Amino acid sequence: MTAFRPVSFVLNGKPAAVTAAPIRRLAHALREELGLTGTKIGCDAGDCGACTVLLDGRQVCSCLVPLAQVEGRTVVTVEGLAADGRLNPLQEAFHLYGAAQCGICTPGMLMAATDLLQRNPKPGEQEVLDALGGVLCRCTGYRKIVDAVLHVGDCAGAQVVDPEAGQAVGARAAKTDGVEKVTGREIYGADRAPADALWLRVVRSPHWSARFTIGDPAALQATHPGLVKVLTAADVPGNNGFGIYPDVKDQPVLADGIVRYRGEAVAALVGDYDTVHGIRDDEVPIAWQAGDPVQGFDAPLAAGAPQLHADKPGNILAHGFVARGDAEAALAGADIVVEGDFETGFVEHAYIEPEAGWARRVGDRLEITVTTQTPYMDRDEVAQLIGIAPEQVRIIPTACGGGFGGKLDLSVQPLIAVGAWILGRPVRCVYNRIETMAATTKRHPARMRARYGCTGDGRLSGFDFTGDFNTGAYVSWGLTVKDRVPVHATGPYFVPAMSARSRAIFAHEPPSGAFRGFGVPQAAIAHEALMDMMAERLSMDSLAFRHANAIRKGQPTNTGQLLQSAGLDQCLDRLRPHWTEWRAAAEAFNRASGNGYRRGVGVGCMWYGCGNTSLSNPSTMRMGIAPDGKVTLYSGAQDIGQGTNTTMVQAAADGLGIRMSGISLVWGDTDLTPDSGKSSASRQAYVSGNAAKRAGENLRAEILRRANCSEMARIEIGGSVSVRDGDAVREIDLSLLPELSNGDVLMAEGYFDPPTTPLDRNGQGSPYGTYGFAAQIADVEVDVELGTVKVVRMAAAHDVGRALNPIQVEGQIHGGIAQGLGFALMEEYVPGRTENLHDYLIPTIGDLPPIVTYIVEDPEPTGPWGAKGIGEPSLCATAPAIFGGIHHATGVRVTRAPCTPDRLRAALLALHRSDPDRRPVSD
Ligand code: FES
Numbered sequence: 001m002t003a004f005r006p007v008s009f010v011l012n013g014k015p016a017a018v019t020a021a022p023i024r025r026l027a028h029a030l031r032e033e034l035g036l037t038g039t040k041i042g043c044d045a046g047d048c049g050a051c052t053v054l055l056d057g058r059q060v061c062s063c064l065v066p067l068a069q070v071e072g073r074t075v076v077t078v079e080g081l082a083a084d085g086r087l088n089p090l091q092e093a094f095h096l097y098g099a100a101q102c103g104i105c106t107p108g109m110l111m112a113a114t115d116l117l118q119r120n121p122k123p124g125e126q127e128v129l130d131a132l133g134g135v136l137c138r139c140t141g142y143r144k145i146v147d148a149v150l151h152v153g154d155c156a157g158a159q160v161v162d163p164e165a166g167q168a169v170g171a172r173a174a175k176t177d178g179v180e181k182v183t184g185r186e187i188y189g190a191d192r193a194p195a196d197a198l199w200l201r202v203v204r205s206p207h208w209s210a211r212f213t214i215g216d217p218a219a220l221q222a223t224h225p226g227l228v229k230v231l232t233a234a235d236v237p238g239n240n241g242f243g244i245y246p247d248v249k250d251q252p253v254l255a256d257g258i259v260r261y262r263g264e265a266v267a268a269l270v271g272d273y274d275t276v277h278g279i280r281d282d283e284v285p286i287a288w289q290a291g292d293p294v295q296g297f298d299a300p301l302a303a304g305a306p307q308l309h310a311d312k313p314g315n316i317l318a319h320g321f322v323a324r325g326d327a328e329a330a331l332a333g334a335d336i337v338v339e340g341d342f343e344t345g346f347v348e349h350a351y352i353e354p355e356a357g358w359a360r361r362v363g364d365r366l367e368i369t370v371t372t373q374t375p376y377m378d379r380d381e382v383a384q385l386i387g388i389a390p391e392q393v394r395i396i397p398t399a400c401g402g403g404f405g406g407k408l409d410l411s412v413q414p415l416i417a418v419g420a421w422i423l424g425r426p427v428r429c430v431y432n433r434i435e436t437m438a439a440t441t442k443r444h445p446a447r448m449r450a451r452y453g454c455t456g457d458g459r460l461s462g463f464d465f466t467g468d469f470n471t472g473a474y475v476s477w478g479l480t481v482k483d484r485v486p487v488h489a490t491g492p493y494f495v496p497a498m499s500a501r502s503r504a505i506f507a508h509e510p511p512s513g514a515f516r517g518f519g520v521p522q523a524a525i526a527h528e529a530l531m532d533m534m535a536e537r538l539s540m541d542s543l544a545f546r547h548a549n550a551i552r553k554g555q556p557t558n559t560g561q562l563l564q565s566a567g568l569d570q571c572l573d574r575l576r577p578h579w580t581e582w583r584a585a586a587e588a589f590n591r592a593s594g595n596g597y598r599r600g601v602g603v604g605c606m607w608y609g610c611g612n613t614s615l616s617n618p619s620t621m622r623m624g625i626a627p628d629g630k631v632t633l634y635s636g637a638q639d640i641g642q643g644t645n646t647t648m649v650q651a652a653a654d655g656l657g658i659r660m661s662g663i664s665l666v667w668g669d670t671d672l673t674p675d676s677g678k679s680s681a682s683r684q685a686y687v688s689g690n691a692a693k694r695a696g697e698n699l700r701a702e703i704l705r706r707a708n709c710s711e712m713a714r715i716e717i718g719g720s721v722s723v724r725d726g727d728a729v730r731e732i733d734l735s736l737l738p739e740l741s742n743g744d745v746l747m748a749e750g751y752f753d754p755p756t757t758p759l760d761r762n763g764q765g766s767p768y769g770t771y772g773f774a775a776q777i778a779d780v781e782v783d784v785e786l787g788t789v790k791v792v793r794m795a796a797a798h799d800v801g802r803a804l805n806p807i808q809v810e811g812q813i814h815g816g817i818a819q820g821l822g823f824a825l826m827e828e829y830v831p832g833r834t835e836n837l838h839d840y841l842i843p844t845i846g847d848l849p850p851i852v853t854y855i856v857e858d859p860e861p862t863g864p865w866g867a868k869g870i871g872e873p874s875l876c877a878t879a880p881a882i883f884g885g886i887h888h889a890t891g892v893r894v895t896r897a898p899c900t901p902d903r904l905r906a907a908l909l910a911l912h913r914s915d916p917d918r919r920p921v922s923d
Pocket residue numbers: 027040041042043044045046047048049050051052061062063064
């Protein structure tokens with residue numbers, strides 16, 4: 001065994017020494033040998049910057065620094081920033097400005113900013129962009145990070161408040177878990193596990209389509225004593241299939257003799273870290289017989305194509321359909337009809353935190369500590385995989401370092417569960433960047449055709465849509481996408497007659513799943529392009545055309561639902577001044593420009609049904625008071641960065657009538673919290689917000705009843721409960737009350753299930769309790785020689801019903817715009833080719849323009865204080881707005897996302913050839 005000399009250095013101001021291989025990565029040494037898990041690992045390849053630390057005062061990616069290189073030098077990590085337990089001014093600014101959402105990038109951002117501020121205490125914006133350019137954030141859209149760095153030491157502009165009792169909802173309250181995120185104390189999936197945990201590494205298929213057999217692993221174990229077990233399909237004790245629908249469990253934990261995509265799990269090596277990561281896949285005795293994969297749309301649908309699933313002929317998973325009126329007749333009678341074909345590719349979630357967690361068996365129960373968006377669904381899935389009751393599984397969520405829908409499907413959970421269950425030892429697993437990208441779900445590629453018709457005076461009259469959505473190898477969320485798209489396919493407009501058909505298609509590609517919008521962002525590209533085309537044919541301003549046709553309260557949606565909240569017209573009103581000014585400026589620029597650049601301004605609109613489509617999707621919240629007066633909200637609503645740990649406390653506080661700072665939060669743990677449903681489909685503010693409000697109100701009612709006080713009474717909770725009703729003060733002596741099973745003495749629950757109905761065979765019904773609306777405009781600059789597009793500025797107006805916390809709403813809008821910008825201009829996951837963060841591009845801090853944000857509050861009567869959702873709506877309008885800007889600038893109508901420079905350059909050339917009067921582009 002090699003003996004290593006200790007490497008000595010100064011760490012966070014104190015001497016430190018690590019005895020490990022000289023080539024050990026500093027990031028790993030910090031996390032594993034020294035226990036400083038504030039330094040994160042998102043890629044281990046120098047691409048994401050999550051591991052940024054200071055080495056002799058300058059920022060470095062610690063995943064690229066060999067341990068030997070720090071001998072005698074100084075290293076500062078995020079743990080070294082706070083002095084005497086107090087946040088330093090930069091951490092304070094991040095906390096108050098809401099610069100941390102999921103928080104996984106926050107340590108890296110803080111260290112990069114510290115490097116800058118040490119050299120330049122008053123940097124300008126461009127200097128901030130340059131200094132932080134090496135750290136990726138997938139949540140925030142970077143704008144609040146820039147604001148925080150620019151305002152260090154001067155946080156007055158943050159306008160953060162500590163709201164009085166009864167005034168928490170609507171307040172710009174800082175995150176309840178924000179301090180953990182800016183100090184590096186927050187614990188994510190890869191940060192902690194028992195010291196004796198075995199490691200699990202997945203062996204994955206190198207083929208898109210194949211049959212295989214696994215031989216006896218005895219020889220492998222004989223040559224690798226640290227290999228404890230090779231798990232195969234035969235080791236799964238229960239049903240070797242999972243999926244998000246109760247009646248569809250088609251994806252195996254470990255493939256059983258057949259694989260349907262490259263990256264599918266076929267075996268798992270369990271043992272010590274070095275052994276399982278040192279064994280090459282080709283050492284595992286697997287005999288492969290590769291088949292012919294069918295990929296994309298045409299090959300799977302071709303006559304005689306290989307079938308991925310025997311019970312799904314033609315590789316068609318399912319059809320979706322919504323129709324109102326006679327769309328064909330309406331289009332035949334329309335004064336103007338426009339049509340187009342549109343296409344989008346796979347998009348990767350690219351959360352900075354890879355999938356990670358650990359599991360242990362405790363008697364006849366399993367405990368799984370894991371990053372997830374959906375603790376209760378994980379619990380039920382694992383139970384059926386192991387063959388035990390759901391109550392025998394406990395999910396303990398860690399902080400979630402970004403999800404965006406990608407952590408709704410299972411990843412490490414079933415593997416570590418099987419390992420821990422059959423071996424009786426803790427088992428942990430952390431996906432590396434390549435496998436998180438190769439093996440987990442994506443946004444559905446779409447191929448769509450749509451026609452829109454209107455009258456000569458600019459009223460929409462008919463619409464027809466067909467769309468295929470590639471769901472990859474397994475069902476995942478394919479059934480949801482095929483249902484959600486037709487409901488939303490027209491866009492947020494009143495259309496008297498419409499028809500929309502969708503199909504979910506299987507292919508030998510990664511499963512497509514949930515990704516911020518469930519098909520709506522793809523469809524928005526189609527309907528918004530057609531809206532622009534109709535406005536152009538009418539010689540009508542395209543924003544005014546949308547305003548005239550925006551669906552209003554009282555008008556039926558495509559499914560015949562009458563909305564009680566519909567604020568698109570108000571959103572457009574807020575944007576109109578920018579629209580007018582920016583369009584005029586762009587046109588003036590173009591008249592003056594002779595340097596190969598063109599400016600343009602586009603508008604995009606969207607709507608989004610909040611919650612699961614036509615399904616019961618309830619949430620339950622619980623509040624309790626302990627004998628010492630401690631008030632606790634038990635919330636199962638998983639915070640994935642969007643801020644539910646804060647907004648649920650705000651809602652509960654106002655329901656009860658005390659300050660939010662008087663409420664402790666227990667979140668996520670399925671043994672300790674009720675089921676609040678999934679953090680998906682923009683449902684938590686609306687659904688769980690209602691449940692939290694009602695939990696508070698019900699606890700308040702219980703206190704008032706015991707105190708025999710009126711509704712107007714004021715509640716104060718310290719060591720006891722005081723109720724002040726006019727001049728009278730009544731006390732409830734908590735010490736006299738019997739303890740409940742969890743130790744509290746007072747308890748109440750709140751429950752809400754959105755009012756939805758099933759859709760009939762024509763897709764008519766009320767699929768959602770409410771809809772969010774938005775309009776965004778994008779001012780873009782196109783380099784017509786290179787085909788590159790820079791988004792110069794954006795304005796976004798979102799109808800959220802009521803902003804429970806405006807900081808969180810703004811953060812969601814910024815983050816959604818960032819992902820929408822990536823979707824529009826750069827992000828395309830090419831299976832087998834872009835499985836890392838240097839080939840797969842996501843927007844950096846330099847790609848995000850200034851964003852003007854307007855929060856419109858058209859209250860939803862069934863929402864808590866009128867609130868609706870914002871998570872998914874924030875993204876859906878961005879690509880259409882950018883594409884509208886490109887058309888305004890160049891005349892090119894973008895029909896395929898992403899609009900990469902090569903595609904735009906080709907379109908510009910084609911346009912020039914067909915119309916030489918257009919601005920010349922050199923061949
Ligand atoms: S983990 Fe080091 S750059 Fe990504």
